[in-house]
Amino acid sequence: MSSFTFRITAEDSSTGARTGLAVTPHGAFETPNFMPVATHGAVKGLEPAELRAAGVQILLANAFHLGLRPGAGAVRSLGGVHGFSGFDGPILTDSGGYQVFSLADANVVTDEGVRFRSPIDGSELFVTPEESIRAQRAIGADLVMAFDECPPAGAAPEVVRRAADRTLAWAERSLAAFDRGGPQAILGIVQGGTDLALRTECAGRIAALPFDSFAIGGVGVGEEKGLVRSVVEHTAPLLPRDRLRYLMGIGLPGDFLHAVGAGVDLFDCVVPSRNGRNGTAFTSRGLVRIRNAAHALDPGPLDPDCPCATCRGGPSRAFLRHLFATGDHLGGALLTRHNVAFFEAFLAGARNAIRSGGFGAFRARWQAVYPT
Amino acid sequence: MSSFTFRITAEDSSTGARTGLAVTPHGAFETPNFMPVATHGAVKGLEPAELRAAGVQILLANAFHLGLRPGAGAVRSLGGVHGFSGFDGPILTDSGGYQVFSLADANVVTDEGVRFRSPIDGSELFVTPEESIRAQRAIGADLVMAFDECPPAGAAPEVVRRAADRTLAWAERSLAAFDRGGPQAILGIVQGGTDLALRTECAGRIAALPFDSFAIGGVGVGEEKGLVRSVVEHTAPLLPRDRLRYLMGIGLPGDFLHAVGAGVDLFDCVVPSRNGRNGTAFTSRGLVRIRNAAHALDPGPLDPDCPCATCRGGPSRAFLRHLFATGDHLGGALLTRHNVAFFEAFLAGARNAIRSGGFGAFRARWQAVYPT
Numbered sequence: 001m002s003s004f005t006f007r008i009t010a011e012d013s014s015t016g017a018r019t020g021l022a023v024t025p026h027g028a029f030e031t032p033n034f035m036p037v038a039t040h041g042a043v044k045g046l047e048p049a050e051l052r053a054a055g056v057q058i059l060l061a062n063a064f065h066l067g068l069r070p071g072a073g074a075v076r077s078l079g080g081v082h083g084f085s086g087f088d089g090p091i092l093t094d095s096g097g098y099q100v101f102s103l104a105d106a107n108v109v110t111d112e113g114v115r116f117r118s119p120i121d122g123s124e125l126f127v128t129p130e131e132s133i134r135a136q137r138a139i140g141a142d143l144v145m146a147f148d149e150c151p152p153a154g155a156a157p158e159v160v161r162r163a164a165d166r167t168l169a170w171a172e173r174s175l176a177a178f179d180r181g182g183p184q185a186i187l188g189i190v191q192g193g194t195d196l197a198l199r200t201e202c203a204g205r206i207a208a209l210p211f212d213s214f215a216i217g218g219v220g221v222g223e224e225k226g227l228v229r230s231v232v233e234h235t236a237p238l239l240p241r242d243r244l245r246y247l248m249g250i251g252l253p254g255d256f257l258h259a260v261g262a263g264v265d266l267f268d269c270v271v272p273s274r275n276g277r278n279g280t281a282f283t284s285r286g287l288v289r290i291r292n293a294a295h296a297l298d299p300g301p302l303d304p305d306c307p308c309a310t311c312r313g314g315p316s317r318a319f320l321r322h323l324f325a326t327g328d329h330l331g332g333a334l335l336t337r338h339n340v341a342f343f344e345a346f347l348a349g350a351r352n353a354i355r356s357g358g359f360g361a362f363r364a365r366w367q368a369v370y371p372t
Numbered sequence: 373m374s375s376f377t378f379r380i381t382a383e384d385s386s387t388g389a390r391t392g393l394a395v396t397p398h399g400a401f402e403t404p405n406f407m408p409v410a411t412h413g414a415v416k417g418l419e420p421a422e423l424r425a426a427g428v429q430i431l432l433a434n435a436f437h438l439g440l441r442p443g444a445g446a447v448r449s450l451g452g453v454h455g456f457s458g459f460d461g462p463i464l465t466d467s468g469g470y471q472v473f474s475l476a477d478a479n480v481v482t483d484e485g486v487r488f489r490s491p492i493d494g495s496e497l498f499v500t501p502e503e504s505i506r507a508q509r510a511i512g513a514d515l516v517m518a519f520d521e522c523p524p525a526g527a528a529p530e531v532v533r534r535a536a537d538r539t540l541a542w543a544e545r546s547l548a549a550f551d552r553g554g555p556q557a558i559l560g561i562v563q564g565g566t567d568l569a570l571r572t573e574c575a576g577r578i579a580a581l582p583f584d585s586f587a588i589g590g591v592g593v594g595e596e597k598g599l600v601r602s603v604v605e606h607t608a609p610l611l612p613r614d615r616l617r618y619l620m621g622i623g624l625p626g627d628f629l630h631a632v633g634a635g636v637d638l639f640d641c642v643v644p645s646r647n648g649r650n651g652t653a654f655t656s657r658g659l660v661r662i663r664n665a666a667h668a669l670d671p672g673p674l675d676p677d678c679p680c681a682t683c684r685g686g687p688s689r690a691f692l693r694h695l696f697a698t699g700d701h702l703g704g705a706l707l708t709r710h711n712v713a714f715f716e717a718f719l720a721g722a723r724n725a726i727r728s729g730g731f732g733a734f735r736a737r738w739q740a741v742y743p744t
Contacts, residue, residue, distance in 0.1 A: 040698040041691065047702065070668060070694055078671055078690050086687055296442060299450055315458055318450050319413065322442055326412040329701035330419065 004143070004185030004212050006031075006244045006265075012359045016237060016263030019354045022058075022244055024090040024142035025183045026082060029057035031244065031265035032256070032350055034343045035092060036272060039065050041075075041085035043273050043340065045333030048086040053309055054337055055344030059087050060268040063136045063144075064096030064127075068120055072138035080140030092143035092268075095132045095174075097189075098150045098217070098249070109149065111166060129170040133177040137184065145215065146174035148189040153222030160193035164202050167191040167217075171209055185212035187246060193218060194227045196234045203238035213244035216264075220249045225372070229258055236262040253282065253346055253370035257363045260350050272343050276336030279324050283342065286369050288317075290335065295321045302334075308341035310334045376515070376557030376584050378403075378616045378637075384731045388609060388635030391726045394430075394616055396462040396514035397555045398454060401429035403616065403637035404628070404722055406715045407464060408644060411437050413447075413457040415645050415712065417705030420458040425681055426709055427716030431459050432640040435508045435516070436468030436499075440492055444510035452512030464515035464640075467504045467546075469561075470522045470589070470621070481521065483538060501542040505549040509556065517587065518546035520561040525594030532565035536574050539563040539589075543581055557584035559618060565590060566599045568606045575610035585616035588636075592621045597744070601630055608634040625654065625718055625742040629735045632722050644715050648708030651696050655714065658741050660689075662707065667693045674706075680713035682706045 003025055010019040020031040036043045036051065039062045043051060051059065061081050066072065078084040081091050100107060100114045107116035113128030132147035147170050149163040171188050178186050188211035192198035206214060216235050219228045232247060236259070239245050246266040247259050256267060272282070281288040283303035288295075290302070298317040302310055315323070315334065323331030346366070353362035375397055382391040392403040408415045408423065411434045415423060423431065433453050438444065450456040453463050472479060472486045479488035485500030504519035519542050521535040543560050550558050560583035564570035578586060588607050591600045604619060608631070611617050618638040619631050628639060644654070653660040655675035660667075662674070670689040674682055687695070687706065695703030718738070725734035 040694065040700065042695060042700055042702055044700050045702050045705070047686075047706075065698075069697060070690070074669060074690070077669060078688060083671075084688075084691055084694075086691065297446060297449060299455075314419075316450060316456075318442070318446070319456055319458065322412065322456075323414060325441060326437075328412065328414055328416050330414055330417050330705070333417070333702070333705070334419075 002180070002185040002212055003183060006213060006242070008242065010355045012354050013357065014360060015261040017260045017350070017354045017359045018263060018265070019351045020244065020265055022090070024185070026088060026090050026142050029090050030351055032260045032347050033057055033266055034256070034347045035060040035266065035268040036340045036343070037062075037268055037270045038085060038087070040069070041066060041081060043336065044277065045273075045329065045336050046340070048088075050309065050337055051087060051340065052089070054341035055348065056089070056340060057344075058090040058092065058266075059085075060092050060094060061085065061139070061141060062096070062099065063093040063132065063139055064099035066093075066139055067096065067135040068118060072135040076138040076140060082140065090143070091141040093136050093139055093141035093145065094248075095136065095145040095147045096127060097132070097145075097148040100127055101150050101152075109166075111169065129173040130177040133174050137179060137182070141184065143185050143187060144178070146171045146186060146188050146211070148191055148217055150191065150218045150221065151193060155193060157195065160195060161198065164191045164193075164198055168202065168205050171206060171211075175209060175211070187211055187213045187215050187244075189215045189217040189248070190235055190239070191218045194223060194231055196230070199231060199235045200238060203235055207238070207240055213246065214239045215246040215248050217248045219247070220251060228255075232259050232264065233262045236264050252372070253366060254372045256346065256350065257366055257370075261359070261363065267347075272339030273336045276339045277332035279331070279335065281335050281342075282339050284369070290317060290320050290331070291324050292321075302338055303342070306338060306342060306345070308338050310338040310341075374552070374557040374584055375555060378585060378614070380614065382727045384726050385729065386732060387633040389632045389722070389726050389731045390635060390637070391723045392616065392637055394462070396557070398460060398462045398514050401462050402723055404632045404719050405429055405638055406628070406719045407432040407638065407640040408712045408715070409434075409640055409642045410457060410459070412441070413438060413453060415708065416649065417645075417701065417708050418712070420460070422681065422709055423459060423712065424461070426713035427720065428461070428712060429716075430462040430464060430638075431457075432464050432466060433457065433511070433513060434468070434471065435465040435504065435511055436471035438465075438511055439468065439507040440490060444507040448510040448512060454512065462515070463513040465508050465511055465513035465517065466620075467508065467517040467519045468499060469504070469517075469520040472499055473522050473524075481538075483541065501545040502549040505546050509551060509554070513556065515557050515559060516550070518543045518558060518560050518583070520563055520589055522563065522590045522593060523565060527565060529567065532567060533570065536563045536565075536570055540574065540577050543578060543583075547581060547583070559583055559585045559587050559616075561587045561589040561620070562607055562611070563590045566595060566603055568602070571603060571607045572610060575607055579610070579612055585618065586611045587618040587620050589620045591619070592623060600627075604631050604636065605634045608636050624744070625738060626744045628718065628722065629738055629742075633731070633735065639719075644711035645708045648711045649704035651703070651707065653707050653714075654711050656741070662689060662692050662703070663696050664693075674710055675714070678710060678714060678717070680710050682710040682713075
């Protein structure tokens with residue numbers, strides 16, 4: 001049996017927000033929490049010790065990418081994803097469903113699985129729920145995801161329906177291929193697009209399966225933000241109250257305020273790292289685009305209210321801008337480090353607010369800074 | 373008067389090698405020493421604290437590049453190069469002579485100065501010894517360099533002669549523009565190509581000027597290694613024994629062994645950072661090309677004998693290789709950090725060997741690892 005446990009530690013009286021504690025073989029994490037994305041095992045530009053110092057309690061890695069390079073067997077032989085990456089805390093791996101559909105050329109989906117060309121060498125590959133689970137077991141994350149089909153935003157109703165049915169069938173095959181006697185925990189994924197009735201049906205059918213916890217997938221894939229929020233508001237409460245609820249691929253500070261209020265416990269997103277590399281910082285006073293000429297002679301820190309290693313005793317905004325202007329990747333790493341720390345502190349603030357009965361005030365305060 | 377001092381602390385009995393202590397307004401550095409190159413104010417990918425932890429005692433920045441971007445006045449307004457870069461130890465700025473000749477398009481050299489197009493925006497600029505010194509004073513390094521003309525390898529004798537004469541004339545103008553009452557020290561540069569008689573003449577004429585210390589320039593600009601070494605062996609002993617001798621733009625471990633033996637005290641080179649970013653590490657057992665497939669499953673550290681932050685408790689060779697394979701610039705930063713630490717430890721080892729009378733053995737041991 002997996003040693004994964006999750007328990008609720010506090011609940012907000014006027015929203016669905018709650019705090020929880022999840023325990024994995026590699027330690028615990030508090031919820032609500034945010035996982036930075038270490039696609040290939042590293043959050044680009046950052047060392048594991050920097051992630052820890054930024055407050056990271058759980059990391060997301062990608063089984064699709066690690067399975068292609070260096071290969072699941074190589075990761076296993078190098079100590080699993082923890083030994084390989086050097087991050088010794090809880091790690092979750094995405095199953096690769098989203099990546100197969102969004103990145104691979106010429107994929108052909110059948111009920112059996114997905115045939116696609118490797119984005120690395122063009123070779124033809126075939127991935128099935130069984131193969132995804134086998135790779136995720138070899139890679140050795142604490143939490144693994146069922147293999148699902150994630151249709152794009154705006155897909156026709158029959159495409160969304162077929163993807164939902166396949167996701168349910170693949171969920172059962174993922175469970176059958178999973179070693180329930182091992183140390184890992186497995187999460188089922190609710191698909192269903194923006195069709196709320198279909199979401200209800202999928203949530204009920206997935207929740208009836210013996211997963212350790214559950215995720216909401218297929219949101220934030222290009223649809224309008226109002227639709228994302230209606231799906232989250234609708235679906236989160238349908239998932240078992242006593243299980244971890246993970247909203248995949250979301251998001252921004254404003255999304256957290258909304259989704260935490262709907263009862264979501266866990267998030268991941270590339271935004272802190274991708275935007276950091278592009279020169280955008282999330283700060284206590286709003287977005288800072290460091291390439292802006294306004295920062296050229298600014299001797300102040302990126303975020304005067306932030307205790308992270310980039311902001312405290314670190315470079316001025318002027319020097320950070322200069323690093324971007326001169327093509328020094330240190331600039332992107334320093335902004336990524338800050339953004340990750342900001343996201344972690346933001347969720348830690350949400351946890352504290354929920355525990356102290358102040359989530360409503362927390363949400364109102366931050367909605368003024370991050371209105372969308 | 374500059375507060376710069378230099379004194380010899382030990383001398384090898386059988387070679388020209390010596391140890392020394394240089395004191396600047398921003399602290400002391402021991403010699404022989406190596407300056408990593410922070411062209412725009414940062415050693416690409418590394419934070420100032422990482423440089424310190426790697427053993428860096430003095431840093432080189434580039435007045436040409438900083439003068440173009442963000443501009444000497446901007447650097448001054450941001451606390452000078454120390455405040456701007458965040459490195460609070462001794463810093464030397466190159467004058468820009470080498471850069472003007474090697475990087476700028478369509479430069480036209482007259483006795484007055486050099487007209488060239490900005491490599492950033494194509495605008496026409498004119499740099500003179502006076503302008504270079506003015507910029508270096510604004511930038512505020514502890515050690516500044518006279519403005520010189522550095523001819524390329526293989527230049528015709530009359531070109532080398534004219535550049536040497538210009539360098540001597542510009543040395544006097546650099547001194548005249550320099551504030552000898554300020555905190556900075558200024559170094560004169562010996563040119564003369566591979567013509568040893570011309571080197572003798574230039575060394576004598578430069579050494580007769582009231583510079584604080586002296587540098588050997590115009591080597592390692594494309595000529596054959598044996599010629600570099602004959603110039604260094606010939607020129608270093610011509611410079612005043614009681615002054616710091618700086619060999620510009622050199623080099624590799626084997627070059628240090630040779631030049632230290634010839635009485636050189638200070639080096640700079642882009643090799644640790646440029647090669648690090650390209651995946652080449654200098655280790656106690658020789659060069660490691662981390663992209664090599666041989667490292668794909670290697671769980672060991674980059675250099676098992678190295679105490680740097682990359683090698684101790686850091687990533688495996690397999691993970692470092694993976695970072696390069698997946699385009700994560702963290703890989704280049706980690707190799708740069710190691711290479712800088714290796715170069716610093718190498719020179720620290722040379723200092724210890726000189727002090728203890730073991731420089732010959734040190735040189736023989738390392739020549740076996742780095743024969744060229």
